[in-house]
Amino acid sequence: MPGSLRRVFSNPATGFVVRFALLLGVEVVVYPIATRRWFFGVEALTAGTARIQYELLRFVGAEASLDGNLVQLGDFGVHIIEECTGIFEAIIFLAAVLAFPASLAKKAIGVALGVPLLYVFNLLRILVLLVVGRHRPELFEFMHLYFWQATLILMITSVWLLWIFQVVRREA
Amino acid sequence: MRLVAELVALSLPLTWLWLVWGQSTYESFFVATARPLLEALGVTSVAASPARHRFVSYVPFVVLMLVTPRLGWRRRAGGILLGVPLIFLCHVGLVAVESLSHTRQSPTRDSFSLVFPAAMFADAFPFLLWALLAGDVWRGLAARASTPR
Numbered sequence: 001m002p003g004s005l006r007r008v009f010s011n012p013a014t015g016f017v018v019r020f021a022l023l024l025g026v027e028v029v030v031y032p033i034a035t036r037r038w039f040f041g042v043e044a045l046t047a048g049t050a051r052i053q054y055e056l057l058r059f060v061g062a063e064a065s066l067d068g069n070l071v072q073l074g075d076f077g078v079h080i081i082e083e084c085t086g087i088f089e090a091i092i093f094l095a096a097v098l099a100f101p102a103s104l105a106k107k108a109i110g111v112a113l114g115v116p117l118l119y120v121f122n123l124l125r126i127l128v129l130l131v132v133g134r135h136r137p138e139l140f141e142f143m144h145l146y147f148w149q150a151t152l153i154l155m156i157t158s159v160w161l162l163w164i165f166q167v168v169r170r171e172a
Numbered sequence: 173m174r175l176v177a178e179l180v181a182l183s184l185p186l187t188w189l190w191l192v193w194g195q196s197t198y199e200s201f202f203v204a205t206a207r208p209l210l211e212a213l214g215v216t217s218v219a220a221s222p223a224r225h226r227f228v229s230y231v232p233f234v235v236l237m238l239v240t241p242r243l244g245w246r247r248r249a250g251g252i253l254l255g256v257p258l259i260f261l262c263h264v265g266l267v268a269v270e271s272l273s274h275t276r277q278s279p280t281r282d283s284f285s286l287v288f289p290a291a292m293f294a295d296a297f298p299f300l301l302w303a304l305l306a307g308d309v310w311r312g313l314a315a316r317a318s319t320p321r
Contacts, residue, residue, distance in 0.1 A: 032288050
């Protein structure tokens with residue numbers, strides 16, 4: 001490895017960013033190819049997410065219905081698509097965990113705990129959007145922007161920092 | 173926990189501010205400023221780009237720069253000043269990829285394969301910038317992570 005390149009990788013921040021960008025680059029090229037070939041996986045994930053959302057609403061006694069991937073709370077409904085499954089958050093999180101300087105075991109713990117945690121957060125934000133859309137429709141646009149774009153990376157960063165503080169540093 | 177509370181406390185009002193004022197102002201600014209650059213890349217229409225939904229990425233970047241503990245104020249302010257034009261360039265790139273990947277003149281067979289990587293990089297860009305600009309805090313994190321106890 002040339003000296004200048006070695007210096008870049010030896011700086012923890014720069015090294016992480018370069019590794020993160022490379023890993024994310026690989027993931028985002030592979031993902032469309034993989035989902036084109038095995039699209040049933042995406043279909044199963046969206047259908048499963050819609051079903052879980054519906055069961056959650058029924059569990060709390062809400063007036064819910066499910067029609068394909070359309071979850072209705074009263075007269076307000078959301079169509080669960082690929083973007084609603086948390087898969088895109090998981091892709092970024094995976095790159096961040098794998099790029100961080102930690103042992104393979106700790107990275108495995110990060111992925112095994114972090115991805116389901118992001119999925120749970122994802123279910124919660126769909127739930128909040130359904131409740132807001134049904135009861136406070138004037139706030140829906142704000143909440144949708146907040147939960148989908150504004151806090152996407154904040155949610156990933158929070159889970160990633162939680163992993164660093166609770167797993168990587170604690171067991172070091 | 174405190175960090176998460178700070179993230180929420182800061183991101184909520186900033187997103188609200190973005191929605192009521194920032195979004196339309198930025199879109200007007202973007203159309204006026206990025207047009208020459210985009211036209212040079214072959215993009216003719218900016219106004220209808222679906223990439224505009226991702227313009228809010230200034231909010232998570234500013235929030236991360238502000239809530240990061242033990243980061244000097246000069247580094248915070250300098251980082252934000254440096255990050256804002258870089259995010260603008262990221263938006264230019266995203267709009268260009270989205271527009272060029274599915275125009276009527278040059279239809280792409282699989283636009284998702286082109287748009288998806290650009291959209292994901294745009295989503296991750298505030299995190300990437302923060303990781304780079306908050307480097308001092310990083311050194312502490314990575315060093316402690318790799319120090320045996």
